[in-house]
Amino acid sequence: MLVCCTHASGGQIVVVKKRPLTLTPCEPVLRQIQSTMGWNSSSTVSTGFPVVVVCLAALLLSNALIYLYLDSVYQTDEQLVSSHVGCVPRHFKMATMKNCTPWLQCSQINAEVRKLKLIGQGAVKKVYLAEWQAQKVAVSKLSSVDYLEDFLHGLSMLQALQSPQVVQLVGFCLEDHSVVTEHHPHGSxxxxxxxxxxxxxxxxxxxxxxxxxxxxxxxxxxxxxxxxxxxxxxxxxxxxxxxxxxxxxxxxxxxxxxxxxxxxxxxxxxxxxxxxxxxxxxxxxxxxxxxxxxxxxxxxxxxxxxxxxxxxxxxxxxxxxxxxxxxxxxxxxxxxxxxxxxxxxxxxxxxxxxxxxxxxxxxxxxxxxxxxxxxxxxxxxx
Missing domain, CATH: 1.10.510.10 (Transferase(Phosphotransferase) domain 1)
Incomplete structure (x- = not known):
């Protein structure tokens, strides 16, 4: 519960609340409303009832804005992950890139992608941290021909399912069974x-x-x-x-x-x-x-x-x-x-x-x- 009141000498608005609550002070908001609506400051503040009404309205408005901001964070963050959404099929664009680029092919991967270190290994593939034009990428290499079918299935799914929910495909080379994807430093x-x-x-x-x-x-x-x-x-x-x-x-x-x-x-x-x-x-x-x-x-x-x-x-x-x-x-x-x-x-x-x-x-x-x-x-x- 909140109580708004005025001080007779200075017109100061005081907010008294039962429980701790982080709220925007209502006086600056009230002054802004007065200025916007063209109200006379002295007459408005000198009258108790309008101040209570306006103060409560200001507090509700300020907290509504807080809610809308916080609730929009999820949608805003979603857009950060979706940097490649605007690209046409078979193209990619990582966060620091200005333009979409066609998926890298064998010649580009062999000439331009430099492996730095091994960062993961499973039954199907080995994963290396690598660099392409100052961009960090991940290179997956087939571990054993026994798992070639699984490897190719994974590549086909990467190609077919490119979206904000799926790691971004940067390129692939079937000749040496390698796949290049966007690198995420936090890992799994x-x-x-x-x-x-x-x-x-x-x-x-x-x-x-x-x-x-x-x-x-x-x-x-x-x-x-x-x-x-x-x-x-x-x-x-x-x-x-x-x-x-x-x-x-x-x-x-x-x-x-x-x-x-x-x-x-x-x-x-x-x-x-x-x-x-x-x-x-x-x-x-x-x-x-x-x-x-x-x-x-x-x-x-x-x-x-x-x-x-x-x-x-x-x-x-x-x-x-x-x-x-x-x-x-x-x-x-x-x-x-x-x-x-x-x-x-x-x-x-x-x-x-x-x-x-x-x-x-x-x-x-x-x-x-x-x-x-x-x-x-x-x-x-x-």
């Missing part, structure tokens, strides 16, 4: 807490930033489930660590999906379903339909008898990923409270009863907006 999501622990990034370690990262994650799932290349399932997600390794943390604290080597297509209407690998999956992280259904009966696993499934396996994993992304920050418990119901729906044993990624994203955005609004002081004022 596995590094999230390490990055936030650094002094220069501690100010970003808030529930707002972390919830926006969760929104990015769900937005990426929504894009993959409705992509130009059909409905895709993230099959390299059989554990929390493996799933986190598929995403990169951008310099402005957003997410892009990076590893698309295991992204099969599903289409339930045509009976097109998938199995993520040919080995038995175990644990609570994977969806129930990904578990061997005859284990309790003592029947040994058989890939031929293992039922197939669809993209709702990705939905099952959303609460676990968001729990990690939120970490332990002030306000995080309240976020989990607001997301409890939608997360319960994500964990339905029957995949048909789970929400779509878009349904989840709508709830996340609603929670984000309402919490930003509340933090701007609307409830305390009203």
């Amino acid at each position: 999501l596995l590094n999230l807490d390490v990055v936030f622990a650094q002094e220069q990034h501690q100010q970003h370690n808030t529930w707002q930033t972390r919830l926006r990262l969760s929104m990015d994650y769900v937005s990426i799932l929504h894009y993959l489930h409705n992509s130009p290349a059909g409905r895709r399932v993230m099959c390299d997600s059989n554990s929390l660590e493996k799933t986190l390794s598929q995403f990169l943390l951008t310099s402005d604290f957003h997410l892009v999906v990076n590893d698309l080597d295991a992204l099969p297509q599903v289409d339930p209407s045509r009976g097109l379903l998938v199995k993520c690998g040919h080995r038995e999956l175990t644990g609570d992280f994977v969806a129930p339909e990904q578990l061997w259904p005859f284990r309790d009966k003592g029947k040994p696993f058989s890939d031929d008898l293992m039922p197939e499934y669809d993209e709702k396996t990705d939905i099952w994993k959303i609460p676990d990923i968001t729990w990690f992304l939120m970490g332990r920050v002030p306000g995080g418990d309240l976020v989990h409270f607001h997301l409890f119901q939608i997360h319960e729906e994500c964990k339905k044993d029957d995949p048909k009863l789970r929400p779509s990624a878009l349904d989840v994203l709508k709830v996340y955005k609603s929670v984000y907006s309402s919490m930003v609004r509340d933090s701007a002081g609307f409830r305390d004022i009203l």
